[in-house]
Amino acid sequence: MTSWFVEKDADELSYGYSLKETLFSGKSHFQEIKVFETKAYGKMLTIDDFVMLTESDxxxxxxxxxxxxxxxxxxxxxxxxxxxxxxxxxxxxxxxxxxxxxxxxxxxxxxxxxxxxxxxxxxxxxxxxxxxxxxxxxxxxxxxxxxxxxxxxxxxxxxxxxxxxxxxxxxxxxxxxxxxxxxxxxxxxxxxxxxxxxxxxxxxxxxxxxxxxxxxxxxxxxxxxxxxxxxxxxxxxTWKSSFxxxxxxxxxxxxxxxxxxxxxxxxxxxxxxxxxxxxx
Amino acid sequence: MTSWFVEKDADELSYGYSLKETLFSGKSHFQEIKVFETKAYGKMLTIDDFVMLTESDxxxxxxxxxxxxxxxxxxxxxxxxxxxxxxxxxxxxxxxxxxxxxxxxxxxxxxxxxxxxxxxxxxxxxxxxxxxxxxxxxxxxxxxxxxxxxxxxxxxxxxxxxxxxxxxxxxxxxxxxxxxxxxxxxxxxxxxxxxxxxxxxxxxxxxxxxxxxxxxxxxxxxxxxxxxxxxxxxxxxTWKSSFxxxxxxxxxxxxxxxxxxxxxxxxxxxxxxxxxxxxx
Missing domain, CATH: 3.40.50.150 (Vaccinia Virus protein VP39)
Structure with missing residues (x-):
């Protein structure tokens, strides 16, 4: 059975990621941190079930x-x-x-x-x-x-x-x-x-x-x-864009x-x- | 109970939309067409369960x-x-x-x-x-x-x-x-x-x-x-971009x-x- 990580956005939208495996799950004093191996984007870091980054993007x-x-x-x-x-x-x-x-x-x-x-x-x-x-x-x-x-x-x-x-x-x-x-x-x-x-x-x-x-x-x-x-x-x-x-x-x-x-x-x-x- | 429309992308990703109501559902000779009222993007048109457009974007x-x-x-x-x-x-x-x-x-x-x-x-x-x-x-x-x-x-x-x-x-x-x-x-x-x-x-x-x-x-x-x-x-x-x-x-x-x-x-x-x- 495929497992999924699903992020919810304000109870209006959801974003699901099909997982190969869960690599890490832990709690610090501040927040809950997880690392998943996703099918679409490779490894993904979440904090309190919000996506922080994936190695692909x-x-x-x-x-x-x-x-x-x-x-x-x-x-x-x-x-x-x-x-x-x-x-x-x-x-x-x-x-x-x-x-x-x-x-x-x-x-x-x-x-x-x-x-x-x-x-x-x-x-x-x-x-x-x-x-x-x-x-x-x-x-x-x-x-x-x-x-x-x-x-x-x-x-x-x-x-x-x-x-x-x-x-x-x-x-x-x-x-x-x-x-x-x-x-x-x-x-x-x-x-x-x-x-x-x-x-x-x-x-x-x-x-x-x-x-x-x-x-x-x-x-x-x-x-x-x-x-x-x-x-x-x-x-x-008076700042102007100039790079x-x-x-x-x-x-x-x-x-x-x-x-x-x-x-x-x-x-x-x-x-x-x-x-x-x-x-x- | 809130109902959701969920679009799947290649069994790797899913995109969920919380719905206010389903406004239309019908089949033509070619495909299945639905219209939902979503919470996030207003009215949405789907064909064969893929999002075609929403009125917001x-x-x-x-x-x-x-x-x-x-x-x-x-x-x-x-x-x-x-x-x-x-x-x-x-x-x-x-x-x-x-x-x-x-x-x-x-x-x-x-x-x-x-x-x-x-x-x-x-x-x-x-x-x-x-x-x-x-x-x-x-x-x-x-x-x-x-x-x-x-x-x-x-x-x-x-x-x-x-x-x-x-x-x-x-x-x-x-x-x-x-x-x-x-x-x-x-x-x-x-x-x-x-x-x-x-x-x-x-x-x-x-x-x-x-x-x-x-x-x-x-x-x-x-x-x-x-x-x-x-x-x-x-x-x-020899085409060059010039608008x-x-x-x-x-x-x-x-x-x-x-x-x-x-x-x-x-x-x-x-x-x-x-x-x-x-x-x-």
Whole structure:
């Protein structure tokens, strides 16, 4: 008999994955973590029964969250990742030679352990000498940082459970202070197909602490409704999109999803999404 | 008790939709057609238990299949749509003032009847005076056309069941003859996340009858794996992408998905997809 893992989205939608086997199931102090071998996407990591990543498509999420802000910053030397214990975001950041130091602040060491054991391609850079891993609460950690990072990436779960605080106005205010002048924040910001109220709340919360807020989109097949968004923010009110093509050219052959054409139009949003954000 | 409609994808994945009610269920000579009221996407049309469209997201598919070829043709006056009985593709084509005559060749009149009754926004142009509806087999119809259309759109179901013939080499050879000089074909060509063998077969079949073959992508949340592809083809071996921006500007405010930025880079494909098609 075939067994299935089924993710529910707000009791409106469900996404089922036929399984070859369950490789790991465990509970940390914070959440329940499982690893499945799926037929369609290879190994899959779930947290509290929500899909976090699969080995077949994780490149989309990680390329999108890392390279869009990194390529828009002239000299991204100091980088902070909140969440991201699987290591995929760190792996992409390290494709930029300018990076001197990355801090990964992950609340749950079990995410790191599981990723190292079951997802070697994703976690391959978690022992890199440029990386410092801090096990602790991102909300708390951020309040202690002032003028410390060029890039801050919020690579968290959804705004429920342990990730909830990472979508609040209070949190964004502390992120704003933790960034150096010219610094850029990027956060995963849910599906453009989600309910307008929910999307607008995230957008307005970020807007409350930053001068310029720029959502962008990409297609992640294992996330609910397929299309996903990330949001870049900065305290420069005159900020314009301009990315470093020569730096991009040093590694774009290694990428699987993000292309030069996408980068050129990264903040060009479909009308249906602009309407949901109240932008048109 | 909540009831669900669940679509299976190759026994590897499933997509469930929580239902408010079933509005229609009927069988034609060719297939089984149902209309559901879903919680997440409003009204949904299924054929043989595969999702064809929902009223919330149908604009993505229809804008993508229609405007990309239409905007790449200098004077798209005569247009043929094979399949497309719901009317969404015809509605988009009619946004181009240059169009003089559209032929819609749909094998199953029940699709048209159901769309007129349950999807008025989609089917709104099915009584347009520029449109001729031909109820019949697209494969047969195409063989009778020579040098007759500027644009041919294959708006069909998947390459199984009634739509199977519309993915064969023999069919593409007849499409090639039915196009006027400089004419453009566009076909729905499945998800870039589907198996490489399957995608490469569709691509190679088209390549066998056309000099230039250009796939492009867009995100449809209710199609399996979220990301979808369409493929444009022409017999001009020196064809280069160049779209009519002034024509686009006359209606782009009415569009919900396709943007100027997307049009500018429409044939810029992610590496993972190019590899599956054998293009890199």
């Amino acid at each position: 994780e490149f989309v999420y990680h390329e999108m969250i890392a390279h869009v802000p990194m390529l828009h910053h002239k000299s991204p030397r100091r980088v902070l990742v909140i969440g991201g214990g699987d290591g995929g975001t760190v792996r992409e950041i390290l494709k930029h030679q300018e990076v001197e130091h990355i801090v990964l602040c992950e609340i749950d060491s079990l995410v790191i352990d599981v990723s190292k054991k079951y997802f070697p391609k994703v976690s391959q850079k978690l022992d890199d000498p440029k990386l410092t891993i801090h096990i602790g609460d991102g909300f708390q950690f951020m309040r202690e940082q002032k003028n410390a990072f060029d890039i801050i990436l919020i690579d968290s779960t959804d705004p429920i459970g342990p990730g909830e605080g990472l979508f609040t106005k209070e949190f964004y205010a502390s992120v704003s202070k933790a960034l150096c002048p010219g610094g850029l924040l990027t956060i995963q910001s849910e599906s453009p197909w989600a309910q307008a109220k929910f999307l607008e709340k995230i957008y307005q919360n970020i807007k409350g602490s930053f001068q310029t807020v720029k959502p962008y989109i990409g297609s992640v097949p294992t996330y609910p409704r397929g299309l996903w968004s990330w949001t870049l923010a900065t305290n420069d009110s 470093d093509l020569s730096r991009f050219n040093t590694f774009q052959g290694e990428l699987e999803y993000l292309t030069e054409g996408m980068m050129r139009n990264i903040f060009d949003l479909p009308n249906f999404y602009k309407k949901k954000l109240g932008l048109s | 149908e604009f993505v598919y229809h804008e993508m299949i229609a405007h990309v070829p239409m905007l790449h043709h200098k004077s798209p006056r005569r247009v043929l749509v094979i399949g497309g009985g719901d009317g969404g593709t015809v509605r988009e084509i009619l946004k181009h003032q240059e169009v003089e005559h559209i032929v819609l060749c749909e094998i199953d009149s029940l699709v048209i009847d159901v769309s007129k009754k349950y999807f008025p926004k989609v089917s709104q142009k099915l009584d347009d005076p520029k449109l001729t509806i031909h109820i019949g087999d697209g494969f047969q119809f195409m063989r009778e056309q020579k040098n007759a259309f500027d644009i041919i759109l294959i708006d069909s179901t998947d390459p199984i069941g009634p739509g199977e013939g519309l993915f064969t080499k023999e069919f593409y050879a007849s499409v090639s003859k039915a196009l006027c000089p400089g004419g453009l074909l566009t076909i729905q060509s499945e998800s870039p996340w589907a198996q490489a063998k399957f995608l490469e077969k569709i691509y190679q079949n088209i390549k066998g009858s056309f000099q230039t073959v250009k796939p492009y992508i867009g995100s449809v949340p209710t199609y399996p794996r979220g990301l979808w592809s369409w493929t444009l083809a022409t017999n001009d071996s 009519d921006l002034s024509r686009f500007n006359t209606f782009q405010g009415e569009l919900e998905y396709l943007t100027e930025g997307m049009m500018r880079n429409i044939f810029d494909l992610p590496n993972f997809y190019k590899k599956k098609l054998g293009l890199s």
